[in-house]
Amino acid sequence: MSPSAEMIEAPASDGAEIEVKLSSPSRWEGSVQLHDGRTVPFLAHRYGQQVHVWISGESYVFSPPTPIGRARRSGQQASDDIVSPVPGVVITVHVAADDTVTAGQDLVIVESMKTEQIVKSPRDGVVQRVSVEEGDRVDKGMRLVVLVPEVGE
Amino acid sequence: MILFSKVLVANRGEIAVRVLQTLQAMGIATAAIYADPDDNAPHVALADEAFALEGSAAEETYLDRRKIIALAVQCGAEAVHPGYGFLAENPAFSKECVESGLVFIGPSPETIELLGDKIRSKDAAVQAGVPVVPSSPMWAPGESQADDMSAEIGFPLLVKAAAGGGGRGMRVVERVQDLYPALESASREAASAFGDGRVFLEQYIPAARHVEFQVLADSSGNTIHLLERECSVQRRYQKVIEETPSPALDQSLRNKMAASAVAMAKSAGYTNAGTVEFLVDAQTGDYYFLEMNARIQVEHPVTEETLKLDMVEWQTRIASGELIDFSQDDIQPQGHALECRIYAEDPYDNFAPATGQLLAWRPPSGMGIRLDSGVAEGQEITAYYDSMLAKLIVWGTDRQASIGRMLRALESFPVLGVTTNLPFLIRAINHPEFQSGDYDTGFIGKNQELTSPPESAILSGAAAQIAERFWQSAGRASGKGRGAATLQDMPGPWQGLPKSTLP
Numbered sequence: 001m002s003p004s005a006e007m008i009e010a011p012a013s014d015g016a017e018i019e020v021k022l023s024s025p026s027r028w029e030g031s032v033q034l035h036d037g038r039t040v041p042f043l044a045h046r047y048g049q050q051v052h053v054w055i056s057g058e059s060y061v062f063s064p065p066t067p068i069g070r071a072r073r074s075g076q077q078a079s080d081d082i083v084s085p086v087p088g089v090v091i092t093v094h095v096a097a098d099d100t101v102t103a104g105q106d107l108v109i110v111e112s113m114k115t116e117q118i119v120k121s122p123r124d125g126v127v128q129r130v131s132v133e134e135g136d137r138v139d140k141g142m143r144l145v146v147l148v149p150e151v152g153e
Numbered sequence: 154m155i156l157f158s159k160v161l162v163a164n165r166g167e168i169a170v171r172v173l174q175t176l177q178a179m180g181i182a183t184a185a186i187y188a189d190p191d192d193n194a195p196h197v198a199l200a201d202e203a204f205a206l207e208g209s210a211a212e213e214t215y216l217d218r219r220k221i222i223a224l225a226v227q228c229g230a231e232a233v234h235p236g237y238g239f240l241a242e243n244p245a246f247s248k249e250c251v252e253s254g255l256v257f258i259g260p261s262p263e264t265i266e267l268l269g270d271k272i273r274s275k276d277a278a279v280q281a282g283v284p285v286v287p288s289s290p291m292w293a294p295g296e297s298q299a300d301d302m303s304a305e306i307g308f309p310l311l312v313k314a315a316a317g318g319g320g321r322g323m324r325v326v327e328r329v330q331d332l333y334p335a336l337e338s339a340s341r342e343a344a345s346a347f348g349d350g351r352v353f354l355e356q357y358i359p360a361a362r363h364v365e366f367q368v369l370a371d372s373s374g375n376t377i378h379l380l381e382r383e384c385s386v387q388r389r390y391q392k393v394i395e396e397t398p399s400p401a402l403d404q405s406l407r408n409k410m411a412a413s414a415v416a417m418a419k420s421a422g423y424t425n426a427g428t429v430e431f432l433v434d435a436q437t438g439d440y441y442f443l444e445m446n447a448r449i450q451v452e453h454p455v456t457e458e459t460l461k462l463d464m465v466e467w468q469t470r471i472a473s474g475e476l477i478d479f480s481q482d483d484i485q486p487q488g489h490a491l492e493c494r495i496y497a498e499d500p501y502d503n504f505a506p507a508t509g510q511l512l513a514w515r516p517p518s519g520m521g522i523r524l525d526s527g528v529a530e531g532q533e534i535t536a537y538y539d540s541m542l543a544k545l546i547v548w549g550t551d552r553q554a555s556i557g558r559m560l561r562a563l564e565s566f567p568v569l570g571v572t573t574n575l576p577f578l579i580r581a582i583n584h585p586e587f588q589s590g591d592y593d594t595g596f597i598g599k600n601q602e603l604t605s606p607p608e609s610a611i612l613s614g615a616a617a618q619i620a621e622r623f624w625q626s627a628g629r630a631s632g633k634g635r636g637a638a639t640l641q642d643m644p645g646p647w648q649g650l651p652k653s654t655l656p
Contacts, residue, residue, distance in 0.1 A: 016615045018622060027513075028623045032615050042616070043567040044623045045512045051620035052512055054567040057579045058612050062620035086505045087536040091341065109338070113497075113506040113540040114211075114321060114346045115389065116338055140508075 018042075080128070082119060082145040084138045088112030093134055099127045100150060108132065108144045119144060126150050156473050157181055157232045157256065161225040162200065164236030165215060166527030167543055168449070169196035172234045175465035177201075184228045186221060188214035190535045195527060202228060209537050215239045216348065218246045222253050232256035232472060234465075238539065241448040242269050242316070243348070258472040260425050260447045267421055268447045271315050271353065274421065278442040281420035283413045286432065286441045289354040291315055294340050299354070303332055306356050312336055314343035315351035320390030322346065325357055358441070360593045361432040362401045363387065365446075366414035367456050367464075370423045371471050377481045378411045379456050379464075382428075385594050386581060388504050393574070393597075394581060395452035396491045397459055400552065400590025401435045410440055417445055426453075426468050435593065451494065451544065454525060458490035458548040489552045491559050493578045495568075497540045500577030501606045506540045509533075512570030517562040521548045521555070534571050542573065552590065556582060577603060 021030040028044040032055065040056035051062045092109040095101060101121045108119045129146040132138060159182040162172045169185060173196060176183050185200030189209050197203040204224045206214040214220075216239055225233050233250050235241040235258070244266040247257040259265070268274045275285045289302035303310060303326075312335050314322025322343030324335040336352055344350035367379035383399030384392045402410070414429035428450045430443040453464045471477070498504045514530040526543035528534070534542070545562055549555030563579045580603050586592045597603055607613070 016618045018619055023626075025627060028619070028626075032619060034615055035611050040612075040615075041565070041567075042619055043513055043515070043569065044619050045569045046623060046627055047510075047512055047570065051623055052569040053616040053619050054513065054569050055612055055616045055619070057564050057566075058576050058607065058616075059569060059572065060613055060616040060620070062617060064624055085502070087508045088506070089536075091345075106334070111342070111345065112536050113538065114342075115506065116342045117505065118338070140505075 080146050080148055081143045082107060082121070082147055083141050083143055084108075084110050084117075085119065085140065086110055086112040086117050087140045088117070088138060090132045090134055090136045090138060090144070091116065093130060093132065095127045095130060095145065097127055097129055101125060101127060101147070110138060110144075121147065123147075124150060156469065157230075159184065159228070159230045160232045160234055160258070160469070161186065161221075161228065161230040161255075162196070162234050162236065163215070163221050163225075164234075164239055164241075165191055165194060165196060165538065166541070167525045168236035168238075168451070168527070170199055170527050171525050172236060172465050173199045175463055176234070176469065179466060179469065181469070184225070184230055186215070186224060188537070190533065190537055193529075193532060195529050204228065209535075211239070211538065215538075218243070218249055222246075222249055222255065225250075225255055226253055230255065232258055232469075234258040234468070235448065237448045237451060242446070244269060256472050258425070258468050260423055260427065264422050264424070265447045268423075268427075268445045269316050269349075271313065271444055274445055275442070277420045278417055278445075281413070281416040283417050283420075283442045284440060286358065286443065287356045288313075291351050291353050292336055292340075293351055294337060299332055299336055300329070302354050303329060306354050309357045309359070311355045311357045312339045312352050313355050314339060314347065314349070315353060316343060316347040316349035320387070322352060323390045358432055358434070360595045362399070362435050362593050363392075363430065363443075364399050364401060364410070364433050364440070365428050365430040365450070366411055367450070367453070368414055368418045368423065368427050368429060369464075369467055369471070369477060370418055370425065370427070371476045372424055372474060373476055374419070375477050376415050376418050376423065377477065377479075377484065378414050379460060379462070379484060380486055381407065381410065382450075382452050382455055384452060385592055386587070386596050387594050388597050392452060393494050393496070394492065394578070394587075395455055396489065396552070396555075397455045398486065398489065401433055406433075406438050406440070413440075413442070417442060421445060423447075425471050426464055435591075451541070452492050454523060454544065454546040455490035455492050458523065458546060459486040459488060460484060461487070488548055488550045489555045490546060490548045491552075491555045491582075492544050492546045493559065493563065493582070494541055494574075495543045495545060495578070496574045497534050497542055497571050498574055499572045500574045500604050503604075504574065506536065507534075507572035508536050509571040511568070513567050515567045516543070516545075517565045519562075521558050522562050523547070542571075556588060576607075 017033040019030045026046045031041050033039045042055040045052045053060045088110045091111045094106045103123045105121045110117045125147040128148045131143045161184040162169050173183050183200045185196050185203040187197045188206050208214045240246040244262040248262040250257040278285050309327045312324040322339045324339045326335045339352050340350040363384045366381050370376040381399050382397045384395045386394035417429050428446040431440045433440045497507045511532050516524045523546040528542045547555050547558040
């Protein structure tokens, strides 16, 4: 990493002055002046299609806008999917297809880093499908159960 | 007394690194073991020799007693250091080590067994005249007398695992209808983490402080204490921040508890380094024995920093038959030490474990700053093992000095690629309640602001601008100058992603 000090003027409307003190194709390191007048250090790392930014103790991940991303945001939310909150292994599946469940009821237990995470139903409904079996390895955000509203009430 | 010529470290992560460092400083040859996901881990690189355990799950690797003992014997090790967790408090493992001609660096199998049974250890405490919290007999899956047991203790109560520690297999139960699900879930978790699914009920003492005493005992029965550690900042009954001295103890309470800790260790026939844990009611000054941990503790460095004493060195010397060559009067602490555990978990999502590749890992350094770490930049953090990545320890001449040093260290510790609890730690240390020293085990639960994302968009807005600018510059051909792009040039708004969507 060869140091190259360069001051980039940020858009005046946003007022953040970014000073890059060290730069390489995958890393930027420097300081930034915030709206409130503080100047804080930052470290940015490019990873595939993402930019990870550490700034004053907090970390953020960004990806550039894409047509797919926009479509997903404007499209209908797949709110029927109950997903795993953590990466791990499915320990127990408490429900089966066609079960009627109530809000707060245990659906699935996932073990991650030796700790059990109980996935509870966010609302009343009927289990349309169970997408995992006990022993399955799951990633965070992977669908566990499909829940549909109860009909005919 | 002749020390061991070679020791195998039967652990991973920061504690394996920590133990290896001391053994090497003592001139002892070292051997490490590793599971498949750890083949690039720092403890593997550090040890003189490293042996693959083949497999990923803890049960087939770091918990596989036969595999580990066979490797230790094969490589010519004379002793095994178990670290903490995994097999550290497994009496069968320490027994099998001895049967295979290996010295187990820790207490005897009988002592481990006694202390590992929380009921028997309580009996030992009562015999030693140490106050205890009321609890039930053991419960095993399929048994039904838990209702009677809970009626005697009353709600809310605590379901606790007979084995192990670290908050695994522990649940607070508020209502009788939640008792069986909690028992079953805690039992499963304990079986998975410790290979022992037995659980019991204990009276729940809310808003107590958790204070423990370090003891050191040699084979001649000489037992001394190394003062206390305050461990009340906890999430999921697992410690996050520890300090010594405890702001909760005055000298008279400290002396009473220290005497209880030594009495407990003697009652258990303890040798090597151990820790006696207490709950303290800061208002009344009442204290209760919780358990005695027959291992080195995660938080041992705060004791080391105030006493300038290497605990792993003394564990090793005592195991080799050496006697402690200092007395209780020699234990004179200096200043104040503070430890923050850095976990791969999202403080804004109920501390859910996080995985991913450590794209950046830039620990702070300097006078009074110590990092005990088991990870390195570029390493993949998997869901197979515990989520603790490292411990940041600072020392200062007094509590205020070490708090200031800790804050500066936490704020200058860039980590990218894996979500960590660092933002939480900064807020916790900054919190008036922590700074006053008047906090208890309800600290995190009570102060929601510690675990809510920043309300102001100042930081995230600046971060988005940095990301955007960096992306543009990386895409530009070199030598094109430093054209100042504006937000309007971009095809649309940048998306902040949830951190755990990382590949």
